[in-house]
Amino acid sequence: xxxxxxxTMSVVQRSSxxxxxxxxxxxxxxxxAFVPTMxxxxxxHLSLVKHxxxxxxxxxxxxxxxxxxxxxxxxxxxxxxxHTTDVAMFEEEGCHVVYIPEVEEIYPPDFxxxxxxxxxxxxxxxxxxxxFFTGIATVLARLFLQVNPDVTxxxxxxxxxxxxxxxxxxxxxxxxxxxxxxxxxxxxGLAMSSRNKYLSEEERAMAPALYQEMQKAVQEMTSGKKIxxxxxxxxxxxxxxxxxxxxxxVREIASLALVEKDITQTxxxxxxxxxxxxxxxxxxxxxxKS
Ligand code: AMP
Numbered sequence: 199x200x201x202x203x204x205x206t207m208s209v210v211q212r213s214s215x216x217x218x219x220x221x222x223x224x225x226x227x228x229x230x231a232f233v234p235t236m237x238x239x240x241x242x243h244l245s246l247v248k249h250x251x252x253x254x255x256x257x258x259x260x261x262x263x264x265x266x267x268x269x270x271x272x273x274x275x276x277x278x279x280x281h282t283t284d285v286a287m288f289e290e291e292g293c294h295v296v297y298i299p300e301v302e303e304i305y306p307p308d309f310x311x312x313x314x315x316x317x318x319x320x321x322x323x324x325x326x327x328x329x330f331f332t333g334i335a336t337v338l339a340r341l342f343l344q345v346n347p348d349v350t351x352x353x354x355x356x357x358x359x360x361x362x363x364x365x366x367x368x369x370x371x372x373x374x375x376x377x378x379x380x381x382x383x384x385x386x387g388l389a390m391s392s393r394n395k396y397l398s399e400e401e402r403a404m405a406p407a408l409y410q411e412m413q414k415a416v417q418e419m420t421s422g423k424k425i426x427x428x429x430x431x432x433x434x435x436x437x438x439x440x441x442x443x444x445x446x447x448v449r450e451i452a453s454l455a456l457v458e459k460d461i462t463q464t465x466x467x468x469x470x471x472x473x474x475x476x477x478x479x480x481x482x483x484x485x486x487k488s
Contacts, residue, residue, distance in 0.1 A: 207289040209296050213344045216297050220258075220346055223294075228255035232347035232374075234338065237261040238278030238392030239287045242382040246351040247291045249379050258345055259288050260297040262304060267333030278392050297345065304340050313339045315362045315369075321454055322358050322468050323479065326444050334359055335366050342372055349375040353382075355389050357466060357481045358454065381480070383409070389480045396476040405473055407439050412467055412482045419448070419467075419484060425458060436471060444470040444477075448484055461486060 210216045223230055231254030233246045250257045261284055268274035281298060288296050312332050318324075319331035342350070352360045357378075364376045382390050387409040388402075397405055415432040419425055425448055433446050446469045448457040457465045461484055470479040 207285075207293050207296060209285055209298060211298055211300060211303070213299065213303050216258075216295070216344060219295050223256045224346075229349070230254060230256045230258060230345070230347045232341070232345045232350040233257065233259040233293075234341055234350070234352075235259060235261055236263045236277065236392065237281065237284045238395065239284045240382075240390045240392065240394075242353055242355060242390040244287065244291045245382045246353060246379050247288065247293055249377065250349070250351050251292055253377075254349055256294045257292065258295040258297060258347065259293045260299070260341060260345070262297075262299055262337065262341070264304075264333055264337040265301060266305070266336055267327075267330050269327060269329055272327075273393070273396075276396075278395055297341075304337060312336050313366065315365050318358065318362050318365060318454055321449070321456075322445055322447075323470060324358070326470070331359070331362055335362060338363060339366065339370065342367070342374060347374055349377060351377050351379055353380075354378050354481070355381045355391070355479070357468070361452070361454065387413075389478075391478070393476050393478070396474075398474060401473045401476065404439060405476075405478060408436065408441060408469060408471060408473075408478055409480055409482070411436055412469055412480060415446075416467055416482055416484050419461060420486070425461070441471040441473055441478075444472070446471075457484075 208219055231250035233250055235243050247257055247259060263277050263279060265274055285296055313335040314332050315335055324331045352363055354360060360378045367374050367376050384390060386406040388406045411432050415428050418428045429446055433443050436443055448465050448467050449455060450457060451464060451466055464486060465484045466481050467484050468481045
Protein backbone atom coordinates (compact mmCIF):
# COMPACT_ATOMS: atom_id res chain seq x y z
CA UNK A 199 0.00 0.00 0.00
CA UNK A 200 1.38 3.48 -0.82
CA UNK A 201 2.32 5.59 2.20
CA UNK A 202 -0.59 7.86 2.96
CA UNK A 203 0.37 11.50 3.32
CA UNK A 204 -1.07 13.57 6.16
CA UNK A 205 -4.13 15.25 4.59
CA THR A 206 -4.02 19.02 4.62
CA MET A 207 -5.61 20.63 7.61
CA SER A 208 -9.27 21.67 7.35
CA VAL A 209 -10.26 25.15 8.42
CA VAL A 210 -13.94 25.32 9.35
CA GLN A 211 -16.07 28.22 10.44
CA ARG A 212 -19.44 26.55 10.91
CA SER A 213 -20.33 24.17 13.72
CA SER A 214 -22.21 22.07 11.12
CA UNK A 215 -19.00 21.60 9.10
CA UNK A 216 -17.12 20.84 12.30
CA UNK A 217 -19.70 18.22 13.23
CA UNK A 218 -19.24 16.50 9.86
CA UNK A 219 -15.48 16.30 10.40
CA UNK A 220 -15.93 15.00 13.94
CA UNK A 221 -18.44 12.34 12.80
CA UNK A 222 -16.00 11.26 10.10
CA UNK A 223 -13.24 10.73 12.69
CA UNK A 224 -15.62 9.07 15.15
CA UNK A 225 -16.75 6.56 12.54
CA UNK A 226 -13.12 5.57 12.12
CA UNK A 227 -12.89 5.11 15.90
CA UNK A 228 -10.30 7.85 16.24
CA UNK A 229 -9.49 9.58 19.50
CA UNK A 230 -10.03 13.33 19.28
CA ALA A 231 -8.07 15.99 21.17
CA PHE A 232 -9.14 19.61 21.42
CA VAL A 233 -6.94 22.68 21.97
CA PRO A 234 -8.98 25.87 22.42
CA THR A 235 -7.17 29.19 21.91
CA MET A 236 -7.83 32.84 21.21
CA UNK A 237 -5.14 32.92 18.50
CA UNK A 238 -2.08 35.19 18.57
CA UNK A 239 -0.20 31.92 18.63
CA UNK A 240 3.19 31.28 20.19
CA UNK A 241 5.15 28.24 21.32
CA UNK A 242 3.00 27.91 24.45
CA HIS A 243 -0.07 27.19 22.31
CA LEU A 244 1.90 24.90 20.03
CA SER A 245 3.15 22.92 23.03
CA LEU A 246 -0.48 21.99 23.74
CA VAL A 247 -0.81 20.63 20.21
CA LYS A 248 2.41 18.65 20.71
CA HIS A 249 1.01 17.11 23.90
CA UNK A 250 -2.31 16.43 22.17
CA UNK A 251 -0.64 14.60 19.30
CA UNK A 252 0.95 12.15 21.70
CA UNK A 253 -2.34 10.82 23.05
CA UNK A 254 -4.85 11.38 20.24
CA UNK A 255 -5.26 10.47 16.58
CA UNK A 256 -6.83 13.78 15.63
CA UNK A 257 -6.14 17.27 16.94
CA UNK A 258 -8.78 19.96 16.60
CA UNK A 259 -7.75 23.49 17.59
CA UNK A 260 -9.98 26.52 17.80
CA UNK A 261 -9.38 30.24 17.48
CA UNK A 262 -12.06 32.38 19.05
CA UNK A 263 -11.56 35.72 20.76
CA UNK A 264 -14.38 35.32 23.23
CA UNK A 265 -16.17 38.65 23.79
CA UNK A 266 -17.77 37.41 27.01
CA UNK A 267 -14.47 37.18 28.87
CA UNK A 268 -13.41 40.79 28.25
CA UNK A 269 -14.53 43.70 30.40
CA UNK A 270 -15.71 46.95 28.76
CA UNK A 271 -12.33 48.66 29.23
CA UNK A 272 -10.22 45.65 28.29
CA UNK A 273 -8.38 44.78 25.07
CA UNK A 274 -11.03 42.86 23.09
CA UNK A 275 -10.67 45.15 20.04
CA UNK A 276 -6.89 45.23 20.05
CA UNK A 277 -6.35 41.54 20.86
CA UNK A 278 -3.97 40.02 18.25
CA UNK A 279 -5.93 38.58 15.31
CA UNK A 280 -3.85 37.16 12.48
CA HIS A 281 -5.68 34.09 11.27
CA THR A 282 -3.40 33.50 8.28
CA THR A 283 -0.31 33.17 10.46
CA ASP A 284 -2.15 31.21 13.15
CA VAL A 285 -3.59 28.72 10.65
CA ALA A 286 -0.14 28.21 9.10
CA MET A 287 1.34 27.61 12.57
CA PHE A 288 -1.32 25.05 13.48
CA GLU A 289 -0.86 23.30 10.15
CA GLU A 290 2.92 23.19 10.58
CA GLU A 291 2.42 21.64 14.03
CA GLY A 292 0.25 18.87 12.58
CA CYS A 293 -3.28 19.88 13.58
CA HIS A 294 -6.06 18.23 11.61
CA VAL A 295 -8.83 20.81 11.97
CA VAL A 296 -8.91 24.45 13.00
CA TYR A 297 -12.30 25.77 14.02
CA ILE A 298 -12.63 29.55 13.64
CA PRO A 299 -16.25 30.37 14.41
CA GLU A 300 -17.94 33.74 14.08
CA VAL A 301 -19.48 35.08 17.29
CA GLU A 302 -23.00 34.04 16.19
CA GLU A 303 -21.90 30.44 15.82
CA ILE A 304 -21.03 30.36 19.52
CA TYR A 305 -23.57 32.85 20.81
CA PRO A 306 -26.69 32.95 18.61
CA PRO A 307 -28.63 36.25 18.99
CA ASP A 308 -30.99 34.79 21.60
CA PHE A 309 -28.26 33.15 23.68
CA UNK A 310 -29.01 33.62 27.39
CA UNK A 311 -27.13 31.01 29.42
CA UNK A 312 -24.16 31.69 31.66
CA UNK A 313 -22.01 29.08 33.31
CA UNK A 314 -20.21 29.82 36.54
CA UNK A 315 -17.87 28.01 38.89
CA UNK A 316 -18.15 30.35 41.89
CA UNK A 317 -16.04 28.29 44.30
CA UNK A 318 -12.97 28.95 42.16
CA UNK A 319 -13.69 32.12 40.20
CA UNK A 320 -13.81 34.80 42.89
CA UNK A 321 -10.09 35.05 43.65
CA UNK A 322 -6.93 35.89 41.70
CA UNK A 323 -7.87 36.94 38.14
CA UNK A 324 -11.57 36.58 38.95
CA UNK A 325 -11.40 39.20 41.70
CA UNK A 326 -10.21 41.97 39.38
CA UNK A 327 -11.98 40.71 36.23
CA UNK A 328 -15.50 39.78 37.41
CA UNK A 329 -16.79 38.69 33.98
CA PHE A 330 -13.70 36.75 33.08
CA PHE A 331 -14.25 33.17 34.24
CA THR A 332 -17.99 33.21 33.61
CA GLY A 333 -17.13 34.11 30.02
CA ILE A 334 -14.53 31.37 29.85
CA ALA A 335 -16.73 28.69 31.41
CA THR A 336 -19.61 29.62 29.10
CA VAL A 337 -17.55 29.59 25.90
CA LEU A 338 -15.82 26.35 26.81
CA ALA A 339 -19.09 24.59 27.56
CA ARG A 340 -20.28 25.67 24.08
CA LEU A 341 -17.02 24.62 22.42
CA PHE A 342 -16.86 21.28 24.22
CA LEU A 343 -20.40 20.44 23.09
CA GLN A 344 -19.64 21.47 19.50
CA VAL A 345 -16.26 19.73 19.24
CA ASN A 346 -17.14 16.69 21.35
CA PRO A 347 -13.52 15.72 22.09
CA ASP A 348 -12.17 12.83 24.15
CA VAL A 349 -9.42 14.92 25.68
CA THR A 350 -8.63 18.63 25.91
CA UNK A 351 -5.38 20.42 26.69
CA UNK A 352 -4.86 23.60 28.72
CA UNK A 353 -1.75 25.45 29.82
CA UNK A 354 -0.76 25.83 33.46
CA UNK A 355 0.06 29.41 32.53
CA UNK A 356 -3.64 30.00 33.20
CA UNK A 357 -3.70 27.75 36.23
CA UNK A 358 -6.96 29.05 37.67
CA UNK A 359 -8.62 28.51 34.29
CA UNK A 360 -7.33 24.92 34.25
CA UNK A 361 -8.91 24.23 37.65
CA UNK A 362 -12.17 25.81 36.58
CA UNK A 363 -12.28 23.74 33.39
CA UNK A 364 -11.64 20.55 35.34
CA UNK A 365 -14.46 21.39 37.75
CA UNK A 366 -16.84 22.35 34.95
CA UNK A 367 -16.23 19.12 33.05
CA UNK A 368 -16.70 17.09 36.22
CA UNK A 369 -19.85 18.88 37.33
CA UNK A 370 -21.51 18.74 33.92
CA UNK A 371 -20.52 15.10 33.53
CA UNK A 372 -18.86 15.74 30.18
CA UNK A 373 -16.96 12.67 28.95
CA UNK A 374 -13.76 14.65 28.42
CA UNK A 375 -10.34 14.28 30.05
CA UNK A 376 -8.74 17.63 30.90
CA UNK A 377 -4.94 17.68 30.71
CA UNK A 378 -2.74 20.48 32.05
CA UNK A 379 0.56 21.29 30.31
CA UNK A 380 3.60 23.14 31.72
CA UNK A 381 4.24 26.83 31.13
CA UNK A 382 6.43 27.61 28.13
CA UNK A 383 8.78 30.52 28.72
CA UNK A 384 11.03 32.78 26.68
CA UNK A 385 14.75 32.23 27.21
CA UNK A 386 14.83 35.00 29.78
CA GLY A 387 12.02 33.37 31.78
CA LEU A 388 9.06 35.50 30.72
CA ALA A 389 5.99 33.29 30.34
CA MET A 390 4.91 33.32 26.70
CA SER A 391 1.65 35.15 26.13
CA SER A 392 -0.20 36.63 23.16
CA ARG A 393 -0.27 39.89 25.12
CA ASN A 394 3.54 40.12 25.24
CA LYS A 395 3.22 41.70 21.78
CA TYR A 396 1.84 44.82 23.48
CA LEU A 397 5.07 45.41 25.45
CA SER A 398 7.33 48.28 24.38
CA GLU A 399 11.01 47.48 23.98
CA GLU A 400 11.71 48.90 27.40
CA GLU A 401 8.83 47.01 29.03
CA ARG A 402 9.87 43.78 27.32
CA ALA A 403 13.33 44.16 28.85
CA MET A 404 11.77 44.66 32.29
CA ALA A 405 9.08 41.95 32.03
CA PRO A 406 11.24 38.93 33.05
CA ALA A 407 11.78 40.60 36.45
CA LEU A 408 8.35 39.31 37.45
CA TYR A 409 9.37 35.66 37.09
CA GLN A 410 12.78 36.34 38.60
CA GLU A 411 11.14 37.89 41.64
CA MET A 412 8.77 34.93 41.90
CA GLN A 413 11.66 32.50 41.86
CA LYS A 414 13.45 34.50 44.52
CA ALA A 415 10.33 34.59 46.70
CA VAL A 416 9.79 30.83 46.39
CA GLN A 417 13.38 30.16 47.34
CA GLU A 418 13.08 32.35 50.43
CA MET A 419 9.75 30.88 51.51
CA THR A 420 10.94 27.31 51.14
CA SER A 421 14.07 28.09 53.10
CA GLY A 422 11.91 29.06 56.05
CA LYS A 423 11.32 32.83 55.77
CA LYS A 424 7.87 34.08 56.73
CA ILE A 425 5.52 34.08 53.74
CA UNK A 426 4.02 37.44 54.57
CA UNK A 427 7.31 39.30 54.77
CA UNK A 428 8.73 37.60 51.67
CA UNK A 429 5.68 38.60 49.65
CA UNK A 430 5.78 42.14 50.98
CA UNK A 431 9.42 42.62 50.02
CA UNK A 432 8.88 41.10 46.57
CA UNK A 433 5.88 43.32 45.88
CA UNK A 434 7.79 46.41 46.95
CA UNK A 435 10.71 45.53 44.66
CA UNK A 436 8.38 44.92 41.72
CA UNK A 437 6.54 48.18 42.37
CA UNK A 438 9.85 50.02 42.38
CA UNK A 439 10.59 48.50 38.97
CA UNK A 440 7.33 49.86 37.58
CA UNK A 441 4.97 46.87 37.95
CA UNK A 442 1.45 47.70 39.08
CA UNK A 443 0.62 44.56 41.06
CA UNK A 444 -2.84 43.04 41.03
CA UNK A 445 -1.92 40.02 43.16
CA UNK A 446 1.20 38.27 44.36
CA UNK A 447 0.14 35.48 46.70
CA VAL A 448 0.49 31.84 47.61
CA ARG A 449 -2.52 29.54 47.28
CA GLU A 450 -3.32 25.87 47.63
CA ILE A 451 -3.16 24.04 44.33
CA ALA A 452 -6.66 22.55 44.29
CA SER A 453 -8.92 24.82 46.37
CA LEU A 454 -6.98 28.05 45.69
CA ALA A 455 -7.32 28.82 49.41
CA LEU A 456 -4.87 31.46 50.55
CA VAL A 457 -1.71 30.16 52.22
CA GLU A 458 -0.64 32.82 54.70
CA LYS A 459 1.38 31.09 57.38
CA ASP A 460 3.24 27.88 56.67
CA ILE A 461 3.66 25.90 53.52
CA THR A 462 2.30 22.55 54.70
CA GLN A 463 1.58 21.15 51.27
CA THR A 464 2.67 21.84 47.71
CA UNK A 465 1.22 25.23 46.79
CA UNK A 466 1.65 27.82 44.06
CA UNK A 467 2.75 31.41 43.98
CA UNK A 468 0.41 33.35 41.70
CA UNK A 469 1.19 36.76 40.26
CA UNK A 470 -0.54 39.29 38.04
CA UNK A 471 0.71 42.77 37.30
CA UNK A 472 0.31 45.53 34.77
CA UNK A 473 3.47 46.68 33.07
CA UNK A 474 2.39 49.80 31.24
CA UNK A 475 -0.79 48.71 29.45
CA UNK A 476 0.03 45.02 29.42
CA UNK A 477 -1.33 42.56 31.95
CA UNK A 478 1.19 39.84 32.79
CA UNK A 479 0.26 36.72 34.73
CA UNK A 480 2.42 33.87 35.94
CA UNK A 481 2.55 31.13 38.55
CA UNK A 482 5.15 28.83 39.97
CA UNK A 483 5.13 25.82 42.25
CA UNK A 484 6.07 26.21 45.90
CA UNK A 485 7.04 22.74 46.99
CA UNK A 486 7.80 21.78 50.55
CA LYS A 487 11.47 21.39 49.84
CA SER A 488 13.16 22.93 46.84
P1 AMP B 1 -5.22 31.78 25.08
O1 AMP B 1 -5.07 31.84 23.59
O2 AMP B 1 -4.43 32.81 25.81
O3 AMP B 1 -6.65 31.68 25.53
O4 AMP B 1 -4.55 30.40 25.53
C1 AMP B 1 -4.96 29.19 24.96
C2 AMP B 1 -4.32 28.06 25.72
O5 AMP B 1 -2.90 28.17 25.64
C3 AMP B 1 -4.67 28.06 27.21
O6 AMP B 1 -4.86 26.73 27.64
C4 AMP B 1 -3.43 28.66 27.83
O7 AMP B 1 -3.22 28.28 29.17
C5 AMP B 1 -2.35 28.09 26.93
N1 AMP B 1 -1.12 28.89 27.04
C6 AMP B 1 -1.01 30.23 26.85
N2 AMP B 1 0.27 30.62 27.10
C7 AMP B 1 0.95 29.51 27.46
C8 AMP B 1 2.30 29.25 27.84
N3 AMP B 1 3.20 30.22 27.92
N4 AMP B 1 2.64 27.99 28.15
C9 AMP B 1 1.73 26.98 28.10
N5 AMP B 1 0.44 27.16 27.73
C10 AMP B 1 0.05 28.40 27.42
